[in-house]
Amino acid sequence: MGMKINAQLPLPADLKAEYPLSDKIREIKEKRDREIRDIFTGKSDKFIVITGPCSADNEDSVCEYVNRLAALNEKVKDRLMIIPRIYTNKPRTTGEGYKGMLHQPEPDQEPDLLAGIIAIRKMHTRAISESGLTAADEMLYPENRSYLDDILSYEAVGARSVENQQHRLTASSMDIPVGMKNPTSGDFSVMLNSVMAAQNSHRFIYRGMDVTTDGNDLAHVILRGGVDKYGTCIPNYHYEDLMRLLSMYGEWNLKNPAAIIDANHSNSDKQYKEQIRIVSEVLHSRRYNPDLKQLIKGVMIESYLEEGCQKIDENRVYGKSITDPCLGWEDTERLILKIAEEC
The missing domain is CATH 3.20.20.70 (Aldolase class I)
Known part of the structure; x- marks a missing residue:
């Protein structure tokens, strides 16, 4: 094989024992x-x-x-x-x-x-x-998260990983919210398929073990914009996009419908100052429509x-x-x- 082993890394349990909480x-x-x-189950209205x-x-x-x-x-x-x-x-x-x-x-x-x-x-x-x-x-x-799984309160699966089976199945084992970003194509169905997979129980191989997961009822979506076949950014934070997502959530039998809006990446075309305006528009959409206020649980900002x-x-x-x-x-x-x- 064209692979060189540089070092044998410690097991997550051993590293946690050496650097405990x-x-x-x-x-x-x-x-x-x-x-x-x-917040994700609707008991709290914090943003x-x-x-x-x-x-x-x-x-x-x-x-x-x-x-x-x-x-x-x-x-x-x-x-x-x-x-x-x-x-x-x-x-x-x-x-x-x-x-x-x-x-x-x-x-x-x-x-x-x-x-x-x-x-x-x-x-x-x-x-x-x-x-x-x-x-x-x-x-x-996915296998690296075991070194931090006792520390984190939230995890995201990126646009290039959201279609990967190991990411989806590993997400089904988490007891914290996991946000599934839409893929770079912007396809909402791919993102919702990932949420469905994460919310269900699975049996698979993880770190050399045969495991069965409980399913994660806090799996949800993150809208980060997409790009077309020419590489042009297509934002998906506008009111019409949020209403489309609301409608699709209503058609899918998913637990705790929720969305986080990523104000940067393809939503801003990486024009970082635009995040201020984008967040303002998202807040306006939530105020205008009570159903969106329940669905849109928060925003993600690069700062x-x-x-x-x-x-x-x-x-x-x-x-x-x-x-x-x-x-x-x-x-x-x-x-x-x-x-x-x-x-």
Whole structure:
């Protein structure tokens, strides 16, 4: 085989034993998980804001960002559920480029997956300990989530992974909400098929074991826009798109109908400042139609300490994205306060 074994990685149970969660962190997660579940099941009318950098590239800057969120959360926690976006795996369309902290704990150095697994667990743990906020991550590699499955309060399956069988079946094992993004084609049926698969029980091979899952009743959709065959972005956050989704949810026998609107990616054509306008339009649609207010549970925003993005070089700016461009902190703070007023 054309494959070289670089190292034998520790079992998730062994890594968790070496880097355990404190009782305080476990209590924080249990409480937040209950609150988030109540939102998705309709018991709570709080609005979810999943916000953070495109990719978590530095522990100090990510934790500073999350600590700022925690301070802001004190002003809005009666109306909002803020979930920090700490994405440690970065999907690459061509396979080239920075693949996230799991691969490269130091972005300008060679990949080191063992160091990366340790780094992301330590970063997530530190973020919770300092801020009291549990976070979201992306399930890019289904088998890798076992290193963080006791920490996360939300997971997303990306546009390029949502048709993958292993992602769908692994999602059926989770006891936290999992958001299925529409594929890059924008096809709603593919996305809803993924939700249906995740909500059902399955038997399959996972990490060398024969497993049976319970099904995840909190699996739901994330609208992130799509692209046509010419590569032109087609947004799907407009009122007509939301009504189409509402209608399709009514036709499918799915539990806890819910949607999160991703304000960046193909919805904004990666024009990151457009996220402010897009969120405002989503909030307007919810206010206009009570059924949409029940369906649209939150928004996802790409945001960091500094706005825009930068190259990976020796002149990197602290707290500025090294992948897709993000809103800066000032815009983010204003936007979250606005959401709290209008949701």
